[in-house]
Amino acid sequence: MIRDLKSRGVSIIYISHKLEELLQIGDSIAVLRDGRLVAHDVATDKDVPWIIERMVGRKPASLFARRDHEVGEVLLEVRDLTLPRVGAGYVVDHVSFDLRAGEILGLYGLMGAGRSDLLDCLAGARPESTGSIRLDGQRVTGATVADRIATGLVLVPEDRQRDGLVPTMSVGNNMLLASLGRYVDRLLLVRKKERAAVDGLVKDLRIRVSSPDQPITALSGGNQQKVIVAKGLLTAPRVLLLDEPTRGIDVGAKAEIFQIMSSLAERGFGVLFVSSELKEVLAMSDRILVLSKGSITGEFLREEATERALVAASSIGHGPAPITHERADGGREHGYV
Numbered sequence: 001m002i003r004d005l006k007s008r009g010v011s012i013i014y015i016s017h018k019l020e021e022l023l024q025i026g027d028s029i030a031v032l033r034d035g036r037l038v039a040h041d042v043a044t045d046k047d048v049p050w051i052i053e054r055m056v057g058r059k060p061a062s063l064f065a066r067r068d069h070e071v072g073e074v075l076l077e078v079r080d081l082t083l084p085r086v087g088a089g090y091v092v093d094h095v096s097f098d099l100r101a102g103e104i105l106g107l108y109g110l111m112g113a114g115r116s117d118l119l120d121c122l123a124g125a126r127p128e129s130t131g132s133i134r135l136d137g138q139r140v141t142g143a144t145v146a147d148r149i150a151t152g153l154v155l156v157p158e159d160r161q162r163d164g165l166v167p168t169m170s171v172g173n174n175m176l177l178a179s180l181g182r183y184v185d186r187l188l189l190v191r192k193k194e195r196a197a198v199d200g201l202v203k204d205l206r207i208r209v210s211s212p213d214q215p216i217t218a219l220s221g222g223n224q225q226k227v228i229v230a231k232g233l234l235t236a237p238r239v240l241l242l243d244e245p246t247r248g249i250d251v252g253a254k255a256e257i258f259q260i261m262s263s264l265a266e267r268g269f270g271v272l273f274v275s276s277e278l279k280e281v282l283a284m285s286d287r288i289l290v291l292s293k294g295s296i297t298g299e300f301l302r303e304e305a306t307e308r309a310l311v312a313a314s315s316i317g318h319g320p321a322p323i324t325h326e327r328a329d330g331g332r333e334h335g336y337v
Helices: 002-007 019-025 048-056 115-123 145-151 160-164 171-176 191-204 221-233 251-266 278-284 307-314
Strands: 028-033 036-042 074-084 090-100 104-109 130-135 153-156 239-243 270-274 287-292 295-301 322-326 332-336
Touching (some): 019 048, 028 048, 048 251, 074 270, 090 115, 090 270, 104 115, 104 278, 104 307, 115 153, 115 239, 115 270, 153 221, 160 221, 171 191, 171 221, 191 221, 221 239, 221 251, 251 278, 278 307, 287 307, 295 307
Parallel strands (some): 104 270, 104 287, 239 270
Antiparallel strands (some): 028 036, 074 090, 074 130, 287 295
């Protein structure tokens, strides 16, 4: 449609976080950073690293800020977690795994593999699920979201606008929604204590906001995502469940989310995160689980994981598995395994 419009003399300004699309569609590329135009050039001899470096002000290789950290004892034990499918079968099919303190565990799979459903079950959003969950060796018995938060499990959902934020509220009030009970003295909220907690995380997570009283809708997608992470951290969790934490945000904000993940792992949190981006899963995970049709079909240590192996495991039961290779000229070759 865009090419057809161009052929008829229509001029188009196209905005996207999908940088490959810009190179495929654009005749020229303009890059903005912090409200300023930092680059504008023809697209013919440009590549994705060129765009990224101008967007974030540093080399693309520095975006994946995973730092080496110690992995401790088993923190979360999941056994035979099952979510029935309406009609017959299972959305999550008897899944079992462990998550260790200080570990970043990546979860990869195709659409419909049950990744988000698995996190919802752990977070208490699917009370019809069954199975055994233990945190710090203690059985998790509470079935509601509030119960799981109180236990130490908190979810950063995939759809931040629908499930993570209240758009009519301020930045600070959004951050406090899940932890208000921590700031109550008798029957009253202690505003000074609330503000100190909010200000501390605004600084720690580098949330770009003029004031916590600013409307949440005034923030960029990346800063809104950091507010949701802050909301989870204010509940004092032991395990963070991150569902597509970098979806719909630019590469600079992605780098900051990766830094937060690494920092949390260094502090002994357990981090379980879902991503559809193979490069993110491979770069950030200490260990990777692959889901297909609700079951774990592959488990890989960081050192042994490859794009080919993950795609093959994610396609078990789906017929031939599509796989994409990047050529030296920046193009892509497609095939099947």
